[in-house]
Each structure stands twice: as C-alpha cells, then as structure tokens.
Amino acid sequence: MAADGQQPADGERAPRRGPASQQDMRRQNLALVMRTVAAAHPLSRADVAGRTGLTRTAVSSLVDELIAGGLLVEGELERSGRVGRPGRALVLNDSGPAGLGLEVGVEHLGACVVDLRGDVRIELHRAAPNAARPADRTLAELAELAAQIEAQAVALGLRVVGRVLAVPGSVRVPVEGPGRYLEHAPNLGWHHLDLPAAWPGPGTAPAVENEANLGAMAELWQGVGSGTFVHISAGEGIGGALVLDGRLFGGVQGFAGELGHLTVRPDGRPCSCGARGCLEPYAGLAAVLRSSNLTVRHDTDAVGELVRCAEAGDPAVLRALLHAGTALGTALAATVHLIDPATLVLGGAYADLARWLLPAMRTELAALIRVRPWPDDALRASPLARRGPVLGAALTTVQRLHADPAALWQSGTG
Amino acid sequence: MAADGQQPADGERAPRRGPASQQDMRRQNLALVMRTVAAAHPLSRADVAGRTGLTRTAVSSLVDELIAGGLLVEGELERSGRVGRPGRALVLNDSGPAGLGLEVGVEHLGACVVDLRGDVRIELHRAAPNAARPADRTLAELAELAAQIEAQAVALGLRVVGRVLAVPGSVRVPVEGPGRYLEHAPNLGWHHLDLPAAWPGPGTAPAVENEANLGAMAELWQGVGSGTFVHISAGEGIGGALVLDGRLFGGVQGFAGELGHLTVRPDGRPCSCGARGCLEPYAGLAAVLRSSNLTVRHDTDAVGELVRCAEAGDPAVLRALLHAGTALGTALAATVHLIDPATLVLGGAYADLARWLLPAMRTELAALIRVRPWPDDALRASPLARRGPVLGAALTTVQRLHADPAALWQSGTG
DNA sequence: TCTATTCGTCAGGCCGGAAGACAAATTAAT
DNA sequence: ATTAATTTGTCTTCCGGCCTGACGAATAGA
Missing domain, CATH: 3.30.420.40 (ATPase, nucleotide binding domain)
Structure with a gap:
C-alpha cells in the first residue's frame, strides 16, 4: 500500500536543467548556512564561516537575509569564557514559519504543527468514521480541524507556511514536490479526488502524500x-x-x-x-x-x-x-x-x-x-510508530525550508 | 559477483559540502554546454543558447574555453537554407581527449579506446592464461597491451586522459570516483592488490572497477x-x-x-x-x-x-x-x-x-x-554482451568529461 | 590600563553572467 | 543589382555575489 503508481514515469531525474545563475549560488549558500545552524544550534556567524568555508562577510550577508525572512533569530551574546569579542548566537526561529501535518485514517483524523526546529508544538486527534461517510463530510471536518490548529499555532506566534495531508492511498507525485491529486484510497473509498477543487475550508488545500512514504521520511528525519x-x-x-x-x-x-x-x-x-x-x-x-x-x-x-x-x-x-x-x-x-x-x-x-x-x-x-x-x-x-505519517507530513514543510530557505520569499523551483 | 563490499559505508552522500562559488557556477555551465552539444551534435552557439537558456554571450565564452581545452571543435559554416547569418557548427572533438578501457578476464586481456563522441576507435583482445599465473605476469602483459594501444591512439590524434580497468572482483570505491585498490578477485586468485604500487608500465596505473558494474554503466550510456x-x-x-x-x-x-x-x-x-x-x-x-x-x-x-x-x-x-x-x-x-x-x-x-x-x-x-x-x-x-565491461571502462572517462569538462584543466573535485 | 584576541562590518576588487548594441553574413523582396 | 529583413557572434556596460584586507567593538589576561 505504500507506493502504487504515484509518480509519473519520469525515470530520468533532471539534475539541474537550466543554467546555473548567481541566484542559484545564493540559494545554495543560504541553504548551506541554514543546514549548518540547524545541525549545531547556538552558533555565531564566525562559527558558521568556519564550518562552511564561507567568509565572515558572506555569512553575515546570508544571515541577514535569513533573519529578515524569519528563519533565524539572533540570541544573546555567547559568553563562552574564551578570549576575544563574543559572537552573537544564531538559532532557528521557533516562533516563525511552521509546517502543518494532517492525517485522514480509517477511523480518525489527526493534525500537528511542527516548528523550524522540528519540535512538535501542537497535536490533535479526533475519532471519525471516515470509511463510513462520503469524502466531503470528512474533508469538511478535516478543514475545520486544520483551521482550529492553525488558530492555536498563531497564538503561539507560529505562521503555517506549508500543509501536507497523509492519506492511506496512492498519489501522483512523491514527497519532493508534493502532489495535489489523490488516485485511490481503497480503505476510505476515495477515488480520483482533486484536492484543491474539493477543499471546503477558507484556507489553502494541503498537498497530499501517501502515509507510508511520509512515515518513512519521518523516520529519516527524526527516527532510527x-x-x-x-x-x-x-x-x-x-x-x-x-x-x-x-x-x-x-x-x-x-x-x-x-x-x-x-x-x-x-x-x-x-x-x-x-x-x-x-x-x-x-x-x-x-x-x-x-x-x-x-x-x-x-x-x-x-x-x-x-x-x-x-x-x-x-x-x-x-x-x-x-x-x-x-x-x-x-x-x-x-x-x-x-x-x-x-x-x-x-x-x-x-x-x-x-x-x-x-x-x-x-x-x-x-x-x-x-x-x-x-x-x-x-x-x-x-x-514513532503510528505517529509517523502526521509527523512526516508536518516535517515535509520544515525540511523543505531547511533545504531551500529562499523558497519562502522567492517563488521558484522548490 | 557484481558488488561485494566495494564501497565504504558512506550511506549519506554529501550533496555538496562546501560553499557554492562562482567557479562552481562556471563548471556547471561548462558541463551544461558540453551535454547540450553532445546530445544533438552539430549545433551553433545560438542553438546552444536557445536550448540552455544561457545568453549567446555566455555561451560564446564557455565555448571558447571548451575549444581551448580541446573538447569541442568548430566545424564549417552551417548553410541551412534559413534566412540570416549562418552559425558555425560546434561538434565534439573526435581527435582530442579519449578514454582507455582495460579488462582482465580469466582467459583473456582486452583494451579499447573511445573518443569524446563515445565511438570505439581501437579495440584489442588477446588470449591469456590469467588464472594460471601470478598477478605480476598478467599485469606486465596488460601494461604492455596498454602501451601498445595508447601508441595507436596517439597515431589517430587521440590523447588518453583516463584509464579504467575492469576486473571480475570487488573494489573499494564505485564508478563515480574510481578506486585504486582491488579487494578480491577469486577467479583470478588476486587478493588485496594495490594497483598503483603493483603497476609495472611506464604510464599511469589505471583505476580499478568491478566488471559487472562497468557493464551496467555501458548499458546505461550506449545500450538498452x-x-x-x-x-x-x-x-x-x-x-x-x-x-x-x-x-x-x-x-x-x-x-x-x-x-x-x-x-x-x-x-x-x-x-x-x-x-x-x-x-x-x-x-x-x-x-x-x-x-x-x-x-x-x-x-x-x-x-x-x-x-x-x-x-x-x-x-x-x-x-x-x-x-x-x-x-x-x-x-x-x-x-x-x-x-x-x-x-x-x-x-x-x-x-x-x-x-x-x-x-x-x-x-x-x-x-x-x-x-x-x-x-x-x-x-x-x-x-553489448561481453563487450560491456571494457566499453564501460573506457566510457567512464568520457562520461566524466561530459559531466565535468573543467576537470581536464582544473584539478579539483571530479 | 594596556595588549592580545576574536567578532562583525565596511570598502574595494574580481569574476561570471545578463542586457543591449553593433558588425557580419545570409535570404527575400524590390 | 540593390535594399530590407533576419540571424549570428562579439563587444561594452552593468549588476549581483563572494573574497580580500582593514577597521571599530568587545572581551580576557597581564
């Protein structure tokens, strides 16, 4: 049930089709700084420069952009006892962009919000007879649940910038570029569902992805x-x-x-x-x-x-x-x-x-x-066991921000 | 026999560890132009610009560098009957850098030279009782064969810039960054052979790779x-x-x-x-x-x-x-x-x-x-059948030049 | 208080590609 | 034949990004 035809036959993965521009270079280096900070949390600009091989100047410029984008925040001065001027600590912003994970199971609905650090901040579960009622009823309740958890997220200072829905069925595109079209979900009795069209809520429709795949990715990012x-x-x-x-x-x-x-x-x-x-x-x-x-x-x-x-x-x-x-x-x-x-x-x-x-x-x-x-x-x-899929859904957004932070303020190839 | 422990446990492949520099950008674009020309042979600079998305100016600069490096050559004017000034045809140089493939089988030695276009220019085979004699005897004959075929290559105007040896055994590193150390080749009775140390000839010792892997890559590059x-x-x-x-x-x-x-x-x-x-x-x-x-x-x-x-x-x-x-x-x-x-x-x-x-x-x-x-x-x-491994060995070098032409005159990460 | 050290920033330079203009070479029209 | 139209390749100028080197700022140690 993991993967049933959710990917168009694109065997050859384009490794980078267009020309490499200076913007791409900038993007890569933004991602590099982001990854470096994410890997070893409190880090000064000089630390980042040392670890990445970039100059302090370049790191400063990149960090400024990441701070302006709300991905990093500047903490207090690191007084580490070493000689010399102390650096300003850089950390991932835990009150900034966040990822929303949704889940439709046979007998329940789930939702969770994960911040940039990968910490689960809110988690909701609700029993729901999804196999025994039409899809639109389930979607309506799901949208309501999503609105509810997003409101709670706002109260925590979080801004949900990506929504991914885990379903027990097959989808068109894999995690990398999330799909919007649900092929089959036999357990739910859902077939050929175009989510953006069917989504009832006021907010944006989530991307859909197979729950087993999301569970696997959650395992990669936070599990064993x-x-x-x-x-x-x-x-x-x-x-x-x-x-x-x-x-x-x-x-x-x-x-x-x-x-x-x-x-x-x-x-x-x-x-x-x-x-x-x-x-x-x-x-x-x-x-x-x-x-x-x-x-x-x-x-x-x-x-x-x-x-x-x-x-x-x-x-x-x-x-x-x-x-x-x-x-x-x-x-x-x-x-x-x-x-x-x-x-x-x-x-x-x-x-x-x-x-x-x-x-x-x-x-x-x-x-x-x-x-x-x-x-x-x-x-x-x-x-993670049965929490894997929701977690993976929420982390998909966070990981995408880690891998390409510029995507937040610069529309383009994810 | 294909793959027996020839790769150190490096599960996580580094996607690009260092910072992205302008040199990297240049390298990528050189490779892009190279790939584009290789894909659809006679192409003008303007054609390349159209296909890649680079400007004509940039393509000109890149092409100049590739020509200086001997990878491309400028042909005659393309008189294609269309209105406007005709472009100068760019083609892969078939008298430039080339790849040498060597093979040690149980009962034979093989060698072939492939030019930048992927065409086999010279091919030699020789019966040899390799399982029944010590490794140094076989290596001596192989080195002699390599010297012979390289001389023939020079006569054709080709310059061998990479040597890869296919062996029926396990090696340390995979094709991407060819190995130098042979772990085990039970059919030959060879064990723990450090090729650079054991190589007798005057030329450089070839990189070693498992013949089944090379056969597979040959299939990818030229087969089905x-x-x-x-x-x-x-x-x-x-x-x-x-x-x-x-x-x-x-x-x-x-x-x-x-x-x-x-x-x-x-x-x-x-x-x-x-x-x-x-x-x-x-x-x-x-x-x-x-x-x-x-x-x-x-x-x-x-x-x-x-x-x-x-x-x-x-x-x-x-x-x-x-x-x-x-x-x-x-x-x-x-x-x-x-x-x-x-x-x-x-x-x-x-x-x-x-x-x-x-x-x-x-x-x-x-x-x-x-x-x-x-x-x-x-x-x-x-x-390709049994020719696969030698072909794959020779093509390894050619493909590396296609994927990163700058490697020829700019020592660095392959 | 002074020195050594480290941090973050500023100015200048270099490199690589983009944008636009121009000469050259061809076809089509007058 | 001559002129207009079109396409190619190069040239100049500009811009964005990183690097080098230097400087003020902030700390520990003497």
Whole structure:
C-alpha cells in the first residue's frame, strides 16, 4: 500500500536543467548556512564561516537575509569564557514559519504543527468514521480541524507556511514536490479526488502524500532511519518505502517497495493479486486476523485488539504472529540482498506488534543472510510508530525550508 | 559477483559540502554546454543558447574555453537554407581527449579506446592464461597491451586522459570516483592488490572497477538501459547491478544487487553460502554446467560450449537452461516488485544464453507479477554482451568529461 | 590600563553572467 | 543589382555575489 503508481514515469531525474545563475549560488549558500545552524544550534556567524568555508562577510550577508525572512533569530551574546569579542548566537526561529501535518485514517483524523526546529508544538486527534461517510463530510471536518490548529499555532506566534495531508492511498507525485491529486484510497473509498477543487475550508488545500512514504521520511528525519533504509508498514496491503541516500525512491512508475507481493512460498496460498505464495496472504493484517480466529468489527481498532490478545497469551494469535514474522523475514532477506540497507524499520501497525514479530523475523533473516554480515539490531521497530505519517507530513514543510530557505520569499523551483 | 563490499559505508552522500562559488557556477555551465552539444551534435552557439537558456554571450565564452581545452571543435559554416547569418557548427572533438578501457578476464586481456563522441576507435583482445599465473605476469602483459594501444591512439590524434580497468572482483570505491585498490578477485586468485604500487608500465596505473558494474554503466550510456534498470550478469556468482536514476547504487556496504542469494526455493538445494534455496545453485554458471552433464576444462570457454550444445539441441543442456531461466524469473520478479525498474537487462554470459533463458524467464515473470503491468519486452538481452565491461571502462572517462569538462584543466573535485 | 584576541562590518576588487548594441553574413523582396 | 529583413557572434556596460584586507567593538589576561 505504500507506493502504487504515484509518480509519473519520469525515470530520468533532471539534475539541474537550466543554467546555473548567481541566484542559484545564493540559494545554495543560504541553504548551506541554514543546514549548518540547524545541525549545531547556538552558533555565531564566525562559527558558521568556519564550518562552511564561507567568509565572515558572506555569512553575515546570508544571515541577514535569513533573519529578515524569519528563519533565524539572533540570541544573546555567547559568553563562552574564551578570549576575544563574543559572537552573537544564531538559532532557528521557533516562533516563525511552521509546517502543518494532517492525517485522514480509517477511523480518525489527526493534525500537528511542527516548528523550524522540528519540535512538535501542537497535536490533535479526533475519532471519525471516515470509511463510513462520503469524502466531503470528512474533508469538511478535516478543514475545520486544520483551521482550529492553525488558530492555536498563531497564538503561539507560529505562521503555517506549508500543509501536507497523509492519506492511506496512492498519489501522483512523491514527497519532493508534493502532489495535489489523490488516485485511490481503497480503505476510505476515495477515488480520483482533486484536492484543491474539493477543499471546503477558507484556507489553502494541503498537498497530499501517501502515509507510508511520509512515515518513512519521518523516520529519516527524526527516527532510527539513517540515510539508506527500508520502512515496512501494514495498511490495506503491505508497503515498503525505500529511502536511498536520504531520498525516497519510488521506482519508475511509483511501484517500488511492493513487499506484499514478493513470493515467499512458491505455489503457496493464493493471493488477491492472482499469483500464489505472495507475502500478503501470510503477513498482511487481514491474514493475521484470520489466522488468529479474531472477528474484529470493521470500525474497531483491529491492531489494538491483536496487541491485547497477544499480551493475554492467546495461542492462536501468538501462532499467527509467529508465522507472519517468519514470512516477513523471508521477504526482508530478499530486500536486504537487493538493496543492502543500513536498517530495516518496522512502522505503523507492525511497530505495535514488533514485540511478537521481531524474534521470528530475526531468526529467518539470520538463516537466509549468510553471504554478508547482518547484525540483529539492524532490524528495528519504529519509535514513532503510528505517529509517523502526521509527523512526516508536518516535517515535509520544515525540511523543505531547511533545504531551500529562499523558497519562502522567492517563488521558484522548490 | 557484481558488488561485494566495494564501497565504504558512506550511506549519506554529501550533496555538496562546501560553499557554492562562482567557479562552481562556471563548471556547471561548462558541463551544461558540453551535454547540450553532445546530445544533438552539430549545433551553433545560438542553438546552444536557445536550448540552455544561457545568453549567446555566455555561451560564446564557455565555448571558447571548451575549444581551448580541446573538447569541442568548430566545424564549417552551417548553410541551412534559413534566412540570416549562418552559425558555425560546434561538434565534439573526435581527435582530442579519449578514454582507455582495460579488462582482465580469466582467459583473456582486452583494451579499447573511445573518443569524446563515445565511438570505439581501437579495440584489442588477446588470449591469456590469467588464472594460471601470478598477478605480476598478467599485469606486465596488460601494461604492455596498454602501451601498445595508447601508441595507436596517439597515431589517430587521440590523447588518453583516463584509464579504467575492469576486473571480475570487488573494489573499494564505485564508478563515480574510481578506486585504486582491488579487494578480491577469486577467479583470478588476486587478493588485496594495490594497483598503483603493483603497476609495472611506464604510464599511469589505471583505476580499478568491478566488471559487472562497468557493464551496467555501458548499458546505461550506449545500450538498452534507460535511467533506472537492473543489469544481471554471471561470473563466479550471479551479480545484479542496480542503476537508479542514472546512478549506480551500491547500497550501504556495496552489497546491493546480490541476486545470487535470493531465496527462490525455500528449503531447496544447499548453497555455498550456507543457506538453502538460493538462486545460485539453480542458475549460476557452475550449476547450469553441472545440470548439463558437461565437463568443461577449466581453461576453456564454458559459455561458448553451452551455446554450441544448446544450438545442437542437447536435451540435458536445454533442460538445464529452462530450469535456470525459471529460477532467474523467480528472483527477478522479486527484483521488479522491490525496485520497479524500467527494464531488466541480461548481460555477460546470460546475454549469450538469452535465446534459451528468456522464454522461461518471461513466463515466470508474467505468472508472478500480477499487481502491476509488466510488459514482456522490459526484460532484454544486452546488445553489448561481453563487450560491456571494457566499453564501460573506457566510457567512464568520457562520461566524466561530459559531466565535468573543467576537470581536464582544473584539478579539483571530479 | 594596556595588549592580545576574536567578532562583525565596511570598502574595494574580481569574476561570471545578463542586457543591449553593433558588425557580419545570409535570404527575400524590390 | 540593390535594399530590407533576419540571424549570428562579439563587444561594452552593468549588476549581483563572494573574497580580500582593514577597521571599530568587545572581551580576557597581564
């Protein structure tokens, strides 16, 4: 469910098509200063110059622009005990531009606001029967929630400059340049939704992005992901999001990471896709529930129920999770051999179930990966778990400001 | 065999660490002009300006520098029948800087010289018992071969400015910044070879790179690869090289693309790695030979023998290739689900055997890939086949000049 | 109080591309 | 044939961005 065709076939990524101008140079250096300050917070202009290789003069000019744009603020004098005139501390502005993350789940709505430092400042959740009502009702409530949280943000001195919505479905464009068009969200019963057109609120419509992808990016920015990793989450199907060298990789048609249909048991159980032996009928949420002999009402928290039963020691549930873990291990061994990631991160529902899934998965991984080292702890549960998608949605805006601060006051290529 | 630990764990690729200077801007624009001319050969300065977005003035200045550097040459006046003063044609210099590719195989040495246009100008092959003699003997002969072909290049007016050696083994650094240190080449019996130290010739020692990776890059630059694809080749083991968005992806530790140890038959044949059911004991060259009941002398062209027997209709060989093809199809279905490449390219020995492998592979791929479209012709045999590695080695230099022409006269970051 | 040291800023210079003007070379029209 | 129109390539001028060097400001140590 992670990535189903949300990217037009643009295989060749344009590395920089137009000519390089002095404006681009300026932009790059603004970003460089921004990144440097973000990396090691209280820093004087001279520190930044030392770390970046720019002259103090240039840094001063760049910093002036960033301060004028509201991205940096000048703190007090750093009295560090060293000889010489003390520098003025530069820090990321925690009362400036901020990112808004929204989330539509099957049974809830979520929203959060993150400031430039990446700190979550406000977070709201609300139960909502989104699968059982038309999309416009849900969007109306979401818009209302967004307006409410934005008002709270203003009260904190924050200015929301980007809105991203996490949905359990497929979108046209990946995180880098957020999409506006929702292809399919089977769990919600939403299809071909043009968000700017359908958005009811007074504010701007958010960009849409797949929740699994956003969860993966959140992991990269704040969790245990480190440059190159694979994020596995369970939704309608099983989705892997590939983060390679710090960038989300969607493949040529956006189908990359389709873990759910890796063959783990040749000629095994039939899968909904028409093939046999796919991972999904062994480790998908639906399959686990069926094997557990649990009949969960559709509008109920199935994962929570599984966790409760597992904690209570229900043998059918434990067996189901063991089998699922083994099958997941088989598929992930293939993933490790192909991608060679630094870590595998279990997200979403799998993170909640990690306590029972991990042992079987690690056993299987150790059995199948022999030709290269594979430490047990390279497979981890996400600490963000189900908060990942909203967080990732809100952080998308913040990260974009870090990567290209000039985008705020200079319309142009993000 | 493609990628066995040839890359230090540098997961995070530095996107540009230092500050952007005016020199960088100049470099980028030089590269832009170079790429533009390379893409559509006879082009006037005004054409280049139109395509790049640079002014005619800027293009003139950049072109002057490229001509002075010997990368471009000015042709005759283009009399194109259109009104207005005709422009002077700019073309890539085919008598200027060139790339030298070298290859050490188990039974042969190879060399070729490619000019700036990517045309192969000279190509030499020589049988040589490299597995049966010490490395220094082979290197001595290789250096002699290199000197010989460089002399021929000079006679053609070419100046070799980069040398890359393709080896069937693992190297420290990937193509981008060629390595100098050979880790292991089991087929040759070479281990821990520091090439600059061991090089006997009077000339400079070549950079070393894995032959499967070079074959993949050759496919990208001149073959059927298109931005994002997987290149599969057979050597000691089975190696997949991943080319994603036009860049070779090695994974965190350089192990990416280890197709040979994907599990295709759980609890199947034991593999040399210690696990069971890997692809290698089903589709590796050694396994195919064994199943074919062919006893090939070690110093003989095993692949050629297989092709001859298959053409003659030997039932055991045909059966062996059918089984290998099916197993390859299973592994490649997983690859497609995970990577979502535009194409799969069979290279090296598999390209020679493609006629017999392809049908079973396509059947298996069609059976397992149901959740997304997968056209039969997305799986192809490489047209370069066994010439790929040498070609890729020579083209590495040429591509580097296209991507950063200033590197020729301005020492700095490649 | 004075010196050494470090910070931030100011003035001047250099480099690279943009804008506009001009000569040169061709086609089309008179 | 001559003139107008058009396109090319170069020249001059300008501007924006960073660098170099120098200076006042602010601190620690003598």
